[in-house]
Amino acid sequence: MEASALLRAPKQELLKQLPVDHQAFFKWFLALTEVHRPSFQLEGARKTCIEWAHKLGATVAEDEIGNILLSIPASAGLENVKPLCIQGHLDIVSVGKFDEQGQVFLKLEDGKLTSGISTIGADDGIAVAAMYALIETRDKYQHGPLEFLITLDEEVGLIGAGKLAGPPFLKSRALLNLDSEEWGTFYTSCAGGLSAYYELPIKKEKVEGTGLKLHLTNLMGGHTGLLIDSGRSNSVKWIDRILLEIQAQGIPFRLATIEGGDKHNAIPSECIATVVTSEPEKFEALAKKLHDEIVKESKAIEVKGPKLAIEKVDVPLCLCECCHNKVLDLLSSIYHGVWEMHPEIKGIVRTSQSMSITRTKDDVLYVQVYARSNEATRMYWLVNQNKSLARAVGCPIRIPEEEIQGPWPAALKARITEIAKESYHKLYNAYPEITAIHAGLECGCIQNRGYPDLECVSYGPTIHGAHSVEESVTVETACKCFNLTLEIIKAWAQE
Amino acid sequence: MEASALLRAPKQELLKQLPVDHQAFFKWFLALTEVHRPSFQLEGARKTCIEWAHKLGATVAEDEIGNILLSIPASAGLENVKPLCIQGHLDIVSVGKFDEQGQVFLKLEDGKLTSGISTIGADDGIAVAAMYALIETRDKYQHGPLEFLITLDEEVGLIGAGKLAGPPFLKSRALLNLDSEEWGTFYTSCAGGLSAYYELPIKKEKVEGTGLKLHLTNLMGGHTGLLIDSGRSNSVKWIDRILLEIQAQGIPFRLATIEGGDKHNAIPSECIATVVTSEPEKFEALAKKLHDEIVKESKAIEVKGPKLAIEKVDVPLCLCECCHNKVLDLLSSIYHGVWEMHPEIKGIVRTSQSMSITRTKDDVLYVQVYARSNEATRMYWLVNQNKSLARAVGCPIRIPEEEIQGPWPAALKARITEIAKESYHKLYNAYPEITAIHAGLECGCIQNRGYPDLECVSYGPTIHGAHSVEESVTVETACKCFNLTLEIIKAWAQE
Numbered sequence: 001m002e003a004s005a006l007l008r009a010p011k012q013e014l015l016k017q018l019p020v021d022h023q024a025f026f027k028w029f030l031a032l033t034e035v036h037r038p039s040f041q042l043e044g045a046r047k048t049c050i051e052w053a054h055k056l057g058a059t060v061a062e063d064e065i066g067n068i069l070l071s072i073p074a075s076a077g078l079e080n081v082k083p084l085c086i087q088g089h090l091d092i093v094s095v096g097k098f099d100e101q102g103q104v105f106l107k108l109e110d111g112k113l114t115s116g117i118s119t120i121g122a123d124d125g126i127a128v129a130a131m132y133a134l135i136e137t138r139d140k141y142q143h144g145p146l147e148f149l150i151t152l153d154e155e156v157g158l159i160g161a162g163k164l165a166g167p168p169f170l171k172s173r174a175l176l177n178l179d180s181e182e183w184g185t186f187y188t189s190c191a192g193g194l195s196a197y198y199e200l201p202i203k204k205e206k207v208e209g210t211g212l213k214l215h216l217t218n219l220m221g222g223h224t225g226l227l228i229d230s231g232r233s234n235s236v237k238w239i240d241r242i243l244l245e246i247q248a249q250g251i252p253f254r255l256a257t258i259e260g261g262d263k264h265n266a267i268p269s270e271c272i273a274t275v276v277t278s279e280p281e282k283f284e285a286l287a288k289k290l291h292d293e294i295v296k297e298s299k300a301i302e303v304k305g306p307k308l309a310i311e312k313v314d315v316p317l318c319l320c321e322c323c324h325n326k327v328l329d330l331l332s333s334i335y336h337g338v339w340e341m342h343p344e345i346k347g348i349v350r351t352s353q354s355m356s357i358t359r360t361k362d363d364v365l366y367v368q369v370y371a372r373s374n375e376a377t378r379m380y381w382l383v384n385q386n387k388s389l390a391r392a393v394g395c396p397i398r399i400p401e402e403e404i405q406g407p408w409p410a411a412l413k414a415r416i417t418e419i420a421k422e423s424y425h426k427l428y429n430a431y432p433e434i435t436a437i438h439a440g441l442e443c444g445c446i447q448n449r450g451y452p453d454l455e456c457v458s459y460g461p462t463i464h465g466a467h468s469v470e471e472s473v474t475v476e477t478a479c480k481c482f483n484l485t486l487e488i489i490k491a492w493a494q495e
Numbered sequence: 496m497e498a499s500a501l502l503r504a505p506k507q508e509l510l511k512q513l514p515v516d517h518q519a520f521f522k523w524f525l526a527l528t529e530v531h532r533p534s535f536q537l538e539g540a541r542k543t544c545i546e547w548a549h550k551l552g553a554t555v556a557e558d559e560i561g562n563i564l565l566s567i568p569a570s571a572g573l574e575n576v577k578p579l580c581i582q583g584h585l586d587i588v589s590v591g592k593f594d595e596q597g598q599v600f601l602k603l604e605d606g607k608l609t610s611g612i613s614t615i616g617a618d619d620g621i622a623v624a625a626m627y628a629l630i631e632t633r634d635k636y637q638h639g640p641l642e643f644l645i646t647l648d649e650e651v652g653l654i655g656a657g658k659l660a661g662p663p664f665l666k667s668r669a670l671l672n673l674d675s676e677e678w679g680t681f682y683t684s685c686a687g688g689l690s691a692y693y694e695l696p697i698k699k700e701k702v703e704g705t706g707l708k709l710h711l712t713n714l715m716g717g718h719t720g721l722l723i724d725s726g727r728s729n730s731v732k733w734i735d736r737i738l739l740e741i742q743a744q745g746i747p748f749r750l751a752t753i754e755g756g757d758k759h760n761a762i763p764s765e766c767i768a769t770v771v772t773s774e775p776e777k778f779e780a781l782a783k784k785l786h787d788e789i790v791k792e793s794k795a796i797e798v799k800g801p802k803l804a805i806e807k808v809d810v811p812l813c814l815c816e817c818c819h820n821k822v823l824d825l826l827s828s829i830y831h832g833v834w835e836m837h838p839e840i841k842g843i844v845r846t847s848q849s850m851s852i853t854r855t856k857d858d859v860l861y862v863q864v865y866a867r868s869n870e871a872t873r874m875y876w877l878v879n880q881n882k883s884l885a886r887a888v889g890c891p892i893r894i895p896e897e898e899i900q901g902p903w904p905a906a907l908k909a910r911i912t913e914i915a916k917e918s919y920h921k922l923y924n925a926y927p928e929i930t931a932i933h934a935g936l937e938c939g940c941i942q943n944r945g946y947p948d949l950e951c952v953s954y955g956p957t958i959h960g961a962h963s964v965e966e967s968v969t970v971e972t973a974c975k976c977f978n979l980t981l982e983i984i985k986a987w988a989q990e
Contacts, residue, residue, distance in 0.1 A: 231838050244879045293872040300838040329887035332880055333828065340832070343726050343795040377788040384739045385827055392824035392888045 001055060001136070006031035008103070017108050018475060024137055025482045029113075029129035033120060036102025038094035039156040042066070045090055049128070049150060056135045058148070063165030070131065070148040071171075072138050074493075081144025081493045085172035085454075086134065086485060088127020088179055089154035089161075089442065095119045096469040112464075114472035122473035123466045124154065127178035130482050134489070141486060144493045147172050154179070154442055155467075161442035162405065166450035174416035174492065176485060177443050177458035181466055183477035186424075187458040188417050189345070189436035190444040191225055191372040192379055192407030195264060196386040197398040198367040200330060202323040202360065207254045210280040211315040214239060214273045214287065216260075218304045221269030224354035225372050225439035228267070229338045231301045233294075235271035236260040236358045238306070240331040242290045243273070247328070251286060253277035255324045256316035258331070261357040264370040268356065274316050284310050319360075327365050330393055331358065334369060335385075342374060342436060345410060349438040351378045353386075374407045374436055406448035408456060410436055415495070416455040416488075423487040428480070432459070459484070496550060496631070501526035503598070512603050513970060519632055520977045524608075524624035528615060531597025533589035534651040537561070540585055544623070544645060551630045553643070558660030565626065565643040566666075567633050569988075576639025576988050580667035581629065581980065583622020583674055584649035584656075584937065590614045591964040607959075609967035617968035618961045619649065622673035625977050629984070636981060639988045642667050649674070649937055650962075656937035657900065661945035669911035669987065671980060672938050672953035676961055678972035681919075682953040683912050684840070684931035685939040686720055686867040687874055687902030690759060691881040692893040693862040695825060697818040697855065702749045705775040706810040709734060709768045709782065711755075713799045716764030719849035720867050720934035723762075724833045726796045728789075730766035731755040731853045733801070735826040737785045738768070742823070746781060748772035750819045751811035753826070756852040759865040763851065769811050779805050814855075822860050825888055826853065829864060830880075837869060837931060840905060844933040846873045848881075869902050869931055901943035903951060905931055910990070911950040911983075918982040923975070927954070954979070 003012050003023075011030045018026040031052075037045035049068055053060045058070040068090075074081055096118030098104060105115050114120060131148040138146075147170065152160030164170070180187055216239055220232045239258065246253065253275045261268030277283045291308040298306075319327060339351035353371035360366075371382040383399050390397035411417065412434065424432050443456035461477035464470065498507050498518075506525045513521040526547075532540035544563055548555045553565040563585075569576055591613030593599060600610050609615060626643040633641075642665065647655030659665070675682055711734055715727045734753065741748065748770045756763030772778045786803040793801075814822060834846035848866035855861075866877040878894050885892035906912065907929065919927050938951035956972035959965065 229836075231835060241876055241879070244883060245875060248875070248879055248882075297870055297872055298838060325886060329883040332883035333887055335830065337835070338833070340726060341724075343793060375792055377792055380740060380743070381736055384736070384743055387743075388739060388824040388827035391820060392828055 001052070003027050007034060011106065014106060014108060019479055022479045022482060025129055025133040028132040029125055030106065032125040032128055033104040033106050036098070037091055037121065039091040039153045042090055042152055049090065052132060053135070056132065058135050061169070063169055065160060065163040066152050067160045067164055068150040069169065070135065070150070072135055072146050074145045075142045078142060078144045078493050081495065082173035083145040083147055083171045084489060084492050085147040085149050085170060085175040086127070086131050087149040087151065087175050087177050087442065087446070088124040088131070089151045090128060091153050091155055092121035092123065092125070093119055093155045093467040095467065108475070111476060112472040112474050116469065118469055119467065119471045120473070122461070122463050122471060123181065124179045126461055126473060126478055126481060130178060130485055133482065134486070141490060142493055143489045145171070146489065151442055158440050158442055158445050161445035164446055164449040170451060172454065174455040175443065175446065176488060177441065177456060178460050178481065178485065179442065180458045180460035181463040183460070183462040183480060185433045185435060185459070186417065186420060187437050187441065188412060188414070188434055189374045189410035190408040190441035191374045191438045192376070192405045192444055192448070193370060193372045193440060194379065194382060194399060194404040196369040196371065198330065198334065198369070198390055198395050199398065200326060200365040200395045202327065202363055202365050203320040204317045204363070205320050207276045207318040209276040209278040209315065211313040212275050212277060212280055212283065213311050213313045214275070215309045216271045216306060218306045219269040220302055220304060221267045223439065224265050224267055224356060224370055225352070228352040228354060228438065229349050231298070232267055233298055233302055234336045234355055235268045236331060236355060237336055238294060239271045239273050240328060241294065242287050244328055244332060245290055246283060246286050249286060251277070251279055251282050253283055254318040254321070255327060256318045257360045258327065259359050264356050264368060266356065267354060268358070274313060276315055276318050280312070326393070327360070330365070330367070330395060333389060333393065334367060342410070344412065345436045348436045350374045351382070352438065353382065372438060374409060374438060376407055376409050379404065379406065405440060406444060408441065408444035408447055411455060414455040414457070417457050419491045420457045420459070420488050423491050424484055427483055427487055496547070498522050502529060506601065509601060509603060514974055517974045517977060520624055520628040523627040524620055525601065527620040527623055528599040528601050531593070532585055532587055532616065534586040534648045537585055537647055544585065547627060548630070551627065553630050556664070558664055560655060560658040561647050562655045562659055563645040564664065565630065565645070567630055567641050569639045570637045573637060573639045573988050576990065577668035578640040578642055578666045579984060579987050580642040580644050580665060580670040581622070581626050582644040582646065582670050582672050582937065582941070583619040583626070584646045585623060586648050586650050587616035587618065587620070588614055588650045588962040590962065603970070606971060607967040607969050611964065613964055614962065614966045615968070617956070617958050617966060618676065619674045621956055621968060621973055621976060625673060625980055628977065629981070636985060637988055638984045640666070641984065646937055653935050653937055653940050656940035659941055659944040665946060667949065669950040670938065670941065671983060672936065672951060673955050673976065673980065674937065675953045675955035676958040678955070678957040678975060680928045680930060680954070681912065681915060682932050682936065683907060683909070683929055684869045684905035685903040685936035686869045686933045687871070687900045687939055688865060688867045688935060689874065689877060689894060689899040691864040691866060693825065693829065693864070693885055693890050694893065695821060695860040695890045697822065697858055697860050698815040699812045700815050702771045702813040704771040704773040704810065706808040707770050707772060707775055707778065708806050708808045709770070710804045711766045711801060713801045714764040715797055715799060716762045718934065719760050719762055719851060719865055720847070723847040723849060723933065724844050726793070727762055728793055728797055729831045729850055730763045731826060731850060732831055733789060734766045734768050735823060736789065737782050739823055739827060740785055741778060741781050744781060746772070746774050746777050748778055749813040749816070750822060751813045752855045753822065754854050759851050759863055761851065762849060763853070769808060771810055771813050775807070821888070822855070825860070825890060826862070828884060828888065829862060837905070839907065840931045843931045845869045846877070847933065848877065867933060869904060869933060871902055871904050874899065874901065900935060901939060903936065903939035903942055906950065909950040909952070912952050914986045915952045915954070915983050918986050919979055922978055922982055
């Protein structure tokens with residue numbers, strides 16, 4: 001398709017400034033920046049993508065949730081090559097100012113495409129642009145049967161990939177996910193995850209004394225997968241530690257409420273607890289002393305300077321003595337942290353869990369744990385581990401099957417990884433770093449939708465500031481990423 | 496003292512082959528190799544040391560357990576310098592063949608002193624030799640008041656240092672521990688430790704079915720402090736994981752016994768469990784399948800090839816259903832692994848615990864946990880953490896006060912560390928690595944015997960194969976270690 005049919009005038013001008021030998025690729029990338037496509041608002045973008053595909057003569061399929069699968073037949077003589085899929089997501093995190101129709105303002109600056117005022121959707125427009133360029137130029141290179149999978153709503157919980165239609169929707173034997181953000185790094189594994197909901201019935205009663213509210217703030221928090229090995233503190237564990245030691249030192253008090261954390265995938269960074277005590281001065285003095293000790297222990301990591309404010313409040317209704325102990329002990333006993341590092345990929349966590357959300361609400365203590373593993377056989381272990389603790393403590397627990405997301409286990413020797421590595425080496429005379437990520441990627445979802453033997457590898461250009469108005473992609477690595485994809489397709493066809 | 500008064504003829508000859516400018520130091524080192532001094536058999540060696548000290552004119556003090564403290568006054572004009580202590584242990588791990596009186600056969604080979612047929616006690620003869628050389632040559636260098644602490648039975652649990660007499664026995668403000676084994680690495684922190692004994696009452700009953708014995712062997716095991724972050728598996732957790740999943744899959748069985756681990760400081764590498772089941776074939780098939788999965792998960796680490804043997808046995812008396820669940824759940828819920836990495840010293844564990852010894856014995860399930868931290872304020876947390884779990888689960892627990900060993904917390908900015916670092920730099924034009932060890936060192940014991948403000952640093956020559964007949968010490972680093980000690984003493988006197 002002509003650039004003039006896809007781009008407004010300023011973007012046609014911008015295209016001319018981009019590398020001559022990658023015009024097809026950048027044309028489609030710029031075209032995508034003309035299409036408004038925030039998560040959950042993809043109907044228009046989906047239609048546009050399908051229309052483009054029809055114009056280019058690709059076969060179009062859709063599944064129930066709306067993922068789009070384009071396909072093109074093999075070059076003559078390569079019909080028996082196993083199909084290969086290129087994959088990326090359509091939606092973008094939409095932050096900042098866009099043009100009236102939702103188009104991205106875009107400029108070239110220091111070798112980078114950026115907006116400066118909004119996200120540009122290089123995450124993951126680069127993938128989708130590569131697909132259309134590969135479809136459009138399909139007569140110019142040798143390839144087996146190719147599929148192009150455009151998934152929906154990745155940025156809001158991998159929704160499209162997580163609901164992908166099962167076999168025989170996707171035919172491919174291997175898949176290239178172009179959604180990574182550090183050129184030169186290949187991902188070959190991602191984590192699965194599950195939620196465990198501890199729901200402990202609690203009884204309340206009146207207790208004489210002074211009501212105190214403890215409010216802990218200014219912890220670092222952060223992602224429960226990517227930062228679980230950072231040593232960042234869990235605010236609820238922090239308060240629980242203080243309360244248990246106050247109790248151990250014999251200062252009487254009774255817990256009324258405790259609350260911290262608000263997302264399954266964020267380490268809680270605040271905690272509010274209320275207690276009633278007959279010795280408020282001693283309680284407060286010891287709480288502050290213990291708090292200061294923990295601040296000192298963690299000073300190299302908790303650099304925001306954690307604050308503990310303690311103030312008098314109306315005397316709240318308290319937990320009964322038995323529930324008070326159960327709650328403090330359960331919050332201490334539920335594990336938060338790294339269960340194990342990856343034995344084969346240095347510096348990567350393989351299995352972890354986060355005590356993410358804690359609430360005393362009416363007559364229940366509610367704790368949501370989010371647990372992850374990059375290893376399929378560790379997933380049942382995570383289930384049993386949490387069920388065991390709950391059973392031992394006498395706390396009801398729910399681990400909904402439908403919320404269990406399988407991992408993409410490391411297949412360091414997978415053929416597609418080998419081919420990708422060798423193609424990279426052929427083009428750039430160096431080897432990429434092969435690693436894993438302890439968080440969800442679409443590859444994991446896709447494999448777990450009935451494609452366990454689908455070999456995947458994930459890579460991408462260098463994107464800085466994704467999900468913010470600083471988002472930029474370097475032109476050089478975008479070109480390299482496209483070249484690599486083409487090279488892998490050609491090498492795969494020779495298998 | 497003359498070499499001829501200290502050494503038999505062959506060692507007098509050996510001394511002549513050693514560096515001319517370090518004759519005093521090596522004379523004392525060789526003299527120590529003439530003294531039989533295995534742990535728990537130190538009476539003769541103690542007498543010899545005291546006799547030597549008297550001959551050299553040092554002041555001798557002893558504490559109740561028999562640690563020896565030698566002291567010499569300051570050089571003229573340096574009387575007001577704060578006292579400094581040089582410290583090491585007298586005992587050696589006695590392995591291999593010794594001469595009739597227990598003397599070490601010793602030879603010089605490729606720049607190393609070694610025996611080839613026994614330990615040589617460079618660990619920690621180097622320290623004690625340095626002390627006597629420093630006492631003997633005290634008029635040849637400028638120094639403040641010096642103390643020399645020779646401790647007993649380090650190799651069998653830091654016993655001497657752990658029972659050191661409190662103040663005012665030791666007068667020093669800083670202490671140099673010469674018991675490390677990698678030249679160029681300074682230690683500035685060690686772990687404290689505590690034992691937690693879980694003792695769960697269990698009831699037994701007769702159960703119909705087939706008796707099976709599961710015997711897991713060939714795990715790597717290893718030190719619970721130094722190797723707790725190695726990913727090595729705990730054999731009891733391994734079996735417990737299999738049993739919990741068999742139960743989750745609905746194959747009925749009842750636990751009779753479980754046993755694994757035999758030292759507080761060793762990761763258990765074997766486990767034996769007996770069960771009774773009405774479906775022995777299904778049980779065995781699933782157990783083996785699960786075992787194979789865990790083997791695969793851990794293949795990069797458990798390189799000995801873990802074996803699970805399952806055989807029929809006479810039907811044993813089983814745990815009642817409630818106890819069966821409690822035991823499986825407790826073994827799953829007691830934490831084994833790294834609690835946290837050190838936030839300020841890269842690659843070092845700060846807090847950990849090991850589920851070290853497990854036994855069902857008569858009417859009790861007995862589990863010994865050994866927990867460590869390099870941070871003083873984490874010690875009470877470890878106590879509360881284990882007590883909380885035990886209370887929540889309804890399991891009696893003992894954490895004996897007298898078995899709690901305090902840590903040597905990292906004092907990266909301590910004056911003695913600075914001086915040691917600068918002295919090293921002055922002599923060798925490079926900086927040492929400053930790190931910590933997640934295990935016990937005598938420095939920790941000594942500080943915790945009533946000397947909390949005693950600044951310590953630990954270093955030593957390069958010793959290979961300590962505790963084995965391969966033990967050797969390089970002559971070059973032994974000389975450097977002595978020179979450094981002398982330089983630190985001189986620099987300290989200028990403070």
